[in-house]
Amino acid sequence: DQQVKQNSPSLSVQEGRISILNCDYTNSMFDYFLWYKKYPAEGPTFLISISSIKDKNEDGRFTVFLNKSAKHLSLHIVPSQPGDSAVYFCAASRTSGTYKYIFGTGTRLKVLA
Amino acid sequence: EAGVAQSPRYKIIEKRQSVAFWCNPISGHATLYWYQQILGQGPKLLIQFQNNGVVDDSQLPKDRFSAERLKGVDSTLKIQPAKLEDSAVYLCASSPTTGANSPLHFGNGTRLTVT
Numbered sequence: 722d723q724q725v726k727q728n729s730p731s732l733s734v735q736e737g738r739i740s741i742l743n744c745d746y747t748n749s750m751f752d753y754f755l756w757y758k759k760y761p762a763e764g765p766t767f768l769i770s771i772s773s774i775k776d777k778n779e780d781g782r783f784t785v786f787l788n789k790s791a792k793h794l795s796l797h798i799v800p801s802q803p804g805d806s807a808v809y810f811c812a813a814s815r816t817s818g819t820y821k822y823i824f825g826t827g828t829r830l831k832v833l834a
Numbered sequence: 835e836a837g838v839a840q841s842p843r844y845k846i847i848e849k850r851q852s853v854a855f856w857c858n859p860i861s862g863h864a865t866l867y868w869y870q871q872i873l874g875q876g877p878k879l880l881i882q883f884q885n886n887g888v889v890d891d892s893q894l895p896k897d898r899f900s901a902e903r904l905k906g907v908d909s910t911l912k913i914q915p916a917k918l919e920d921s922a923v924y925l926c927a928s929s930p931t932t933g934a935n936s937p938l939h940f941g942n943g944t945r946l947t948v949t
Binding site: 757810822 | 838869874877878879938941
């Protein structure tokens with residue numbers, strides 16, 4: 722049972738334009754969400770997070786939006802840069818009880834110069 | 835601060851052999867995780883430690899996988915005997931607190947190939 726889904730395995734965007742990566746989840750108990758970026762031969766690197774009490778969190782060029790009613794979150798990168806080319810994973814967790822992070826399958830972003 | 839250290843980076847073994855991976859978390863991080871990432875999939879949690887106690891090992895195939903975190907610092911994950919489907923990247927991660935609002939810090943992983 723895939724509780725966190727990233728339905729787009731890949732995405733190509735022109736440099737300077739907006740990249741939008743999407744993630745859906747099924748478990749309504751999740752209340753903390755994260756995005757990770759992964760370069761080849763490296764471990765995932767934490768990018769940005771959002772708690773369910775918010776619907777938006779921004780950090781520089783990266784903004785995460787959360788739509789709890791739709792159980793959907795998205796990561797916006799503006800403007801996109803060639804160095805943003807990587808695999809992006811979303812992850813979800815709940816802050817009560819025994820928690821663990823559930824990861825999606827990832828979206829490979831390619832930013833074209 | 836130094837990141838999460840893992841070794842070896844790569845390992846190739848034959849099926850039915852045994853293998854061990856080592857992880858040293860970021861200093862002071864109480865929580866340590868082992869994840870398995872199969873090609874094309876997201877990381878899947880195998881085991882989570884809080885200091886030297888196991889918090890969650892529900893997805894660890896206990897007939898062949900074992901892990902320990904002696905003294906609540908570094909950790910070892912072992913597979914014995916290995917199967918072809920164990921080919922994956924094994925990622926170690928740590929976080930500073932027990933709270934879920936605490937991002938994981940990952941090491942670079944060990945890529946295991948079972949032939």
